[in-house]
Amino acid sequence: MIDIFSAVHYTEEKQVTFAVFQLEGVARSWWNLIRLKWEREQTPRMWVNFMREFNTKYFPPLTQEKNEYEFITLCKGTQTVAEYESQFTWFSKFAPELIVIEQRRIRLFVQGLNVEIQKDLAVTQHNTFSDAMEKAQRVESTRLQVRNFQAKKRDIPESSLEQGDKSTAPKLGRGVGGVRIPGISRGASQGGSVSASHGPCGYCGKPNHTKDIYWKKARKCLRCGSVDHQIANCPILP
Structure with missing residues (x-):
């Protein structure tokens, strides 16, 4: 409304009249009391007076201080x-x-x-x-x-x-010589169970296997542990 007043160059009294025209319900009842008060005290109908009354009612100092x-x-x-x-x-x-x-x-x-x-x-x-x-x-x-x-x-x-992980082949177990072999659990070789207490290997010095079953000495396949072929010819390679 203030922007409208600036655009159309309303007088002070006309600004109050226009603003009051917008009031409804409880706000209209409030203005009727203010109007009687102004007539009794002969308060000029000016916009600054209207804003003072309006803020006192609907925008008290406590709210102003909070904001x-x-x-x-x-x-x-x-x-x-x-x-x-x-x-x-x-x-x-x-x-x-x-x-x-x-x-x-x-x-x-x-x-x-x-x-x-x-x-x-x-x-x-x-x-x-x-x-x-x-x-x-x-x-x-x-x-x-x-x-x-x-x-x-x-x-x-x-x-x-x-x-x-998603594209990995069947889950591999720990085979002889530290080689991952499908279907064989950790600590077990193709020929049977190998205890974790065995070792160290007399061939490579690593634990969990003996030199009798070391893959490099036995020339076993690095993929499946077979002694019949090397990894290059392993039939289960993708």
Whole structure:
């Protein structure tokens, strides 16, 4: 309504008349009491008087002080810079005296940003509020790109391992000589059970097998453990 008054250049009295015309229900009853009071006290029908009465009824000092405090302590939190700026501008109307000076408005805005963004903005000069807003958004965008890159970089090995697990052949057991052999559990060879207490091997010095069944000495297949062929000719190779 104030914007309308500025556009059509209403007089003070006409502004009050237009505003009162919009009131309904309880608000209309409230105005009827105020109108009688003004007639009794001969109060001029001016917009400033109407706003004083209206704010006393619907926007008391306690609420004004609360909104002013919320403006001063407003923080970005998990919001984007654009969302934070929208709230900052909305709450600023409750403390107009704090933002009359442009540099003070910029300082209040920057103080509510995250510490990481504040640190990057500390080395830059802000001539206008829109300049500070744009630089804060650029810093936010850059930091988001860095975080996404780091997260993607961390996920590459894990995703590769997951794909490898899905494409792996039958689960392999620990065979003779430390070789993975399908169908054979850890600590067991093709010829029978090998106790974990056996060893170390007299051929290679490693535990869990003896030199009699060492795959390299017995020239066994590295894939299946058979002595009839080498791994190059293994029939179960993909």
